[in-house]
Amino acid sequence: MMARKLGEERGLSRPPIDSAREKSRNRAGSVGRHLVLVGMMGCGKSLLGRWLGRRSGLPIYDLDRIVSQREHRSISALFEEKGELYFRQKEAEALRWVLSAPAGILSTGGGTFAFAGNRRLLLEHGVVFYLEAPVDLLEARLRKSRGRPLLASSSDRRQTLQELLGRREPFYRLAHVTISIAERSREELGERIWQTFCERTGGEA
Ligand SMILES: Nc1ncnc2c1ncn2[C@@H]1O[C@H](COP(=O)(O)OP(=O)(O)O)[C@@H](O)[C@H]1O
Numbered sequence: 001m002m003a004r005k006l007g008e009e010r011g012l013s014r015p016p017i018d019s020a021r022e023k024s025r026n027r028a029g030s031v032g033r034h035l036v037l038v039g040m041m042g043c044g045k046s047l048l049g050r051w052l053g054r055r056s057g058l059p060i061y062d063l064d065r066i067v068s069q070r071e072h073r074s075i076s077a078l079f080e081e082k083g084e085l086y087f088r089q090k091e092a093e094a095l096r097w098v099l100s101a102p103a104g105i106l107s108t109g110g111g112t113f114a115f116a117g118n119r120r121l122l123l124e125h126g127v128v129f130y131l132e133a134p135v136d137l138l139e140a141r142l143r144k145s146r147g148r149p150l151l152a153s154s155s156d157r158r159q160t161l162q163e164l165l166g167r168r169e170p171f172y173r174l175a176h177v178t179i180s181i182a183e184r185s186r187e188e189l190g191e192r193i194w195q196t197f198c199e200r201t202g203g204e205a
Pocket residue numbers: 039040041042043044045046047048107141142183184185186189
């Protein structure tokens with residue numbers, strides 16, 4: 001797969017994660033493990049990330065926002081003007097930057113965890129939560145979204161989401177924790193994720 005090769009073959013430079021990590025001790029008492037949200041577009045990674053950031057007091061990192069800020073344009077414009085491979089490279093670079101920053105809540109993009117290099121780093125340096133969601137729910141939530149370039153040209157969004165999920169689900173399943181989002185509220189999901197994170201990192205909620 002070309003996109004995967006791109007990130008890995010270019011040997012994107014790795015910042016000194018371990019030294020930065022040793023210095024950052026998060027409020028849950030663990031030494032610098034990020035709380036990482038992965039899953040399909042529309043499952044609520046960005047929304048829950050903001051909620052968890054407020055709940056925990058930890059820094060919030062939304063990978064798409066970081067890429068968008070660094071590139072001075074929206075994710076849709078970036079796809080359109082530079083193409084997906086360029087976006088994947090910038091996404092991988094931004095991820096490496098986040099992992100060298102103080103531990104926080106990290107909302108990835110839907111594709112981030114599908115790349116082996118990203119996945120290895122996230123599993124090593126974070127507690128990774130897969131927000132599992134049925135395609136019907138994703139499709140309903142994304143019906144009006146214009147900010148998802150992978151859906152922009154699709155004449156059948158449900159089908160496109162189904163195919164993407166089929167390809168990515170085996171990777172998502174490698175997360176440390178799977179949480180079924182069903183129709184649960186942001187608060188219910190957020191509390192559950194935060195409690196689980198604290199239990200796993202030996203800290204206090
Ligand atoms: N638990 C939830 N309950 C209801 N709506 C939600 C929930 N989580 C997310 N949403 C809505 O779904 C849409 C996609 O959420 P978003 O956080 O952008 O997903 P992602 O970052 O995973 O693509 C947004 O309109 C958001 O408000």
